[in-house]
Amino acid sequence: MSLQQVFGWGTLRLALAGLIGAHGWHRALNGGIGPFGQWLDNQGWPMGVLIAVAITAFEIIGTLFLALNRYVTLVCLGYVGIYATGIAILHAKAGWFVVGPGRNGAEFSALLILVLLSVAVHHLPSRR
Numbered sequence: 001m002s003l004q005q006v007f008g009w010g011t012l013r014l015a016l017a018g019l020i021g022a023h024g025w026h027r028a029l030n031g032g033i034g035p036f037g038q039w040l041d042n043q044g045w046p047m048g049v050l051i052a053v054a055i056t057a058f059e060i061i062g063t064l065f066l067a068l069n070r071y072v073t074l075v076c077l078g079y080v081g082i083y084a085t086g087i088a089i090l091h092a093k094a095g096w097f098v099v100g101p102g103r104n105g106a107e108f109s110a111l112l113i114l115v116l117l118s119v120a121v122h123h124l125p126s127r128r
Contacts, residue, residue: 009122010069016115017066020079024059027052043089055082076120083109083116 027033033056037049045051059082062075091106098108 009119012115013066013069013072013119016076016112016119017063019112020059020066021063024056024063027056028060032056058082072123073120073125076116076123080113080116080120083113087113 027036033052034049037052040048040051058078062078065071065075087106087109091104091109094104094106095102096107097103097105
């Protein structure tokens with residue numbers, strides 16, 4: 001592998017770890033788990049607080065695996081599931097744009113999903 005490939009994919013993987021980790025840590029440290037869980041309950045999800053705890057824990061712990069370059073494909077696919085669900089139950093209803101012509105739309109989650117899928121595919125075990 002060339003330096004460009006290692007630096008490019010490594011940088012992208014670490015950037016994902018930082019962005020997603022910051023999201024989970026912010027929710028955990030600023031009292032966001034309870035309100036997130038209550039919102040899930042109000043949307044009809046069973047055990048909303050437990051789901052919120054699990055998502056937050058995965059956003060924190062999974063990023064350690066990304067940073068350490070371990071189980072990257074599985075972790076990325078887990079995040080794809082979380083963010084695709086977020087689009088389906090919240091962001092799509094708000095439209096496309098996160099800011100500007102809209103608020104809380106799907107564009108950032110869609111970009112994250114695309115990048116996560118790209119990193120997941122890149123890290124698939126080779127079958128040589």
